[in-house]
Each structure stands twice: as C-alpha cells, then as structure tokens.
Amino acid sequence: MAASYAGLLAEKLETAGEREQAIMVRQRLVRAPKALASAQDAASPGGAGQLPIDGESRLHTVDFSRPSSGEVFVALPSGLERRVADFLDASRHYDVLARAGAAIPPRMLIFGPSGTGKTQSARWIAAQLGLPLLTVRCDTLVSSLLGQTSKNLRRVFEYAQGSPAVLFLDEVDALASARGNERDVGELQRVVVSLLQNIDALEENVVLIAATNHDRLLDPAVWRRFAFQLPMPLPDAGLRDQLWRKHLGAFGGTGVDFATLTACSAGVTGALIEQVSLDAKRHAVMARQTSVDEAETHRRLALAMALMQGKELSSVDDEVRWLRKLDMRRFSVRELSRLYGVTTRQINNMMKGSKSDGPQGKVE
Structure with missing residues (x-):
C-alpha cells in the first residue's frame, strides 16, 4: 500500500513539474524490498543484517557498528573542526540544500600519518549523525580471483544504499592507488575504475568517508570524488x-x-x-x-x-x-x-x- 501511494506521489510530482523529486521517489521504490529486508534484519541481535560477503572466502567484507557520542573522543585543530561541522551540516540538511540547488554530496577524504585519529574521526561523525558505521574490510574485500574484488565492491555499495548509514573506506589506498604505474597489473587498474564507478553511482545523499595514510599514492580521479578533504596533522x-x-x-x-x-x-x-x-x-x-x-x-x-x-x-x-x-x-x-x-x-x-x-x- 505504501509503495502504491508512493507511485501516485511520483506521478503527481512529475505532472506538477517536479521531475527531480519524482525521480528520487521512484529510486526509493526500486530499493524498497532491500530497504525493508534491511530494516527487518536490523531488529535481530547485533542489528547488522545480511552483511555482504566475499564469494571466495565467505567472510564479511563490511564491519557493522553503532558508535555513540559518549564513547568516541576526537580532538581537532579549530580549522579542521569547522570543516567537519560543514560536512555534518551538508549531511543533515542535504534535502533542504538540494531543493535550493546548493547541495554538496557528503563525501569526505581523511588523510594523514598513522595514529592521528582518522578512524576515530569517522566513528565520531557517524555518532554525531546518529547512523551506523559500515567499515569496509580491505583484507577480505580484495580477492585473488579475477574480477571478484570488483564484485565485492559493488555488493558493498549496494548494501550501503539499503538503509541510512555511513560507509567508511579505511585504507582506501589499497583500492585506489594511482593508475599508470608500469608495474601495475590490469586487475588493479580495473579495481580503481570499479571504485570510481561505484562512487559515482551512489545516491548523492549517501554519507561516504574514506581514509588513508598514503595520500600521495591515491589516483587523482579519487580526489575529485570527495568534496570535503580533511588533512590530519600531528597534534599541536x-x-x-x-x-x-x-x-x-x-x-x-x-x-x-x-x-x-x-x-x-x-x-x-x-x-x-x-x-x-x-x-x-x-x-x-x-x-x-x-x-x-x-x-x-x-x-x-x-x-x-x-x-x-x-x-x-x-x-x-x-x-x-x-x-x-x-x-x-x-x-x-x-x-x-x-x-x-x-x-x-x-x-x-x-x-x-x-x-x-x-x-x-x-x-x-
């Protein structure tokens, strides 16, 4: 019944000239069965639902967690605090900004030396947004089978769109190293292309965070996918x-x-x-x-x-x-x-x- 009413709403929006809003409603309808299944699975102990798995090892490619504000502590310089605040505003008020034609996809790339708080920052952002954190496990995501890594990536991104969450690509350099290195094999280059395509296919209101210790290794095309960039320096x-x-x-x-x-x-x-x-x-x-x-x-x-x-x-x-x-x-x-x-x-x-x-x- 809800789907039927939503379909009628999409038709009325399109008739009234609100074509973009109608498209958004229909996109939601396409994912409705998956979203319903995710909501039902979330009621089970652990609330992780049917997490995506690697077809070769049968291990989960995503870790599910629910950080809370009280358990996560992050200390940032004042300038970086402002960038994070802007990112949170872009995430919380995406629909309002979209209607005004001023929306920026809430995607952030965090980079800096190991131990400076990149993972902790991702947990803190998820806690502030009140959303679960889906941390991609590169150790199981990357497969030795030809083409399996790209399939795993697609499953992870599809899962992230099933219900509101923060998708966190930790150590993203393992998936997005710069192309053109003569020592690279074709499979590694295909993984980079697959990652870029999956990011582009994400709905613009999906919260995406990536982190790396080796920002100089990233493919230049990856940087362009993240409107928000957060350098993590050593603490002053x-x-x-x-x-x-x-x-x-x-x-x-x-x-x-x-x-x-x-x-x-x-x-x-x-x-x-x-x-x-x-x-x-x-x-x-x-x-x-x-x-x-x-x-x-x-x-x-x-x-x-x-x-x-x-x-x-x-x-x-x-x-x-x-x-x-x-x-x-x-x-x-x-x-x-x-x-x-x-x-x-x-x-x-x-x-x-x-x-x-x-x-x-x-x-x-």
Missing part, C-alpha cells in the same frame, strides 16, 4: 595538552606537570599519547597509587618515542643509557635507580657499558 601543543588531560583523567592528579609533558611529546601522534597514558595508569593501578608517577610517565614516553624513531633498546642497559643521553637532569642516576629498582652503583655500571647484566645493544 594545545591538542597535546588536551589529550594528556583527557587520557590520564583522574590519574593526572595535581602533581603532574602537563606543560612539561606537552613539551616533551612534541612530534608524536595522539595514539602514542593515549598508549603512554594507558601504560602509566596501569602501572599506577598495579602499584596501588591514585595518580601516575610523573617520572615513570616520562620514562615510558621517552622509550615510546625512541621506538618511533627506530632505536633498538633491547636491554635495560640500553634504556638507561638512552634516557641519560636524552635528559640527564630528569633521568638522574638516583631517579633511574628508583625507576628500575636497582642500586645507583648498578646504574653507573650500565652507563659505563658493563656486561654484567647481559648483552649490550648498540646505541646511536
């Missing part, structure tokens, strides 16, 4: 301070110098700050302390940064020498003795390159 001093306070929470206490932590963490990602904060809090809990040990937090931060720089600190001796070289005042012999639970004499022996505690690693 203000954001680092906000991240430390957020992730340490009540364990920050009054004895932690956040200004010093912020200064010492210059050049690191938000993900690394979160990791160090969790490690420091875990240490505090195991030591039955109500707040983190500031020196221990700095030690964990310094070692995490050394790993990020490719330093191989395979022994305690390596760590001690690295910390002393990094900041002799903060990591004094006495303080290192306390942190590692050894005598000052042992610390001095480590600094001299003593081999009494095991093999020594190379220190640059």
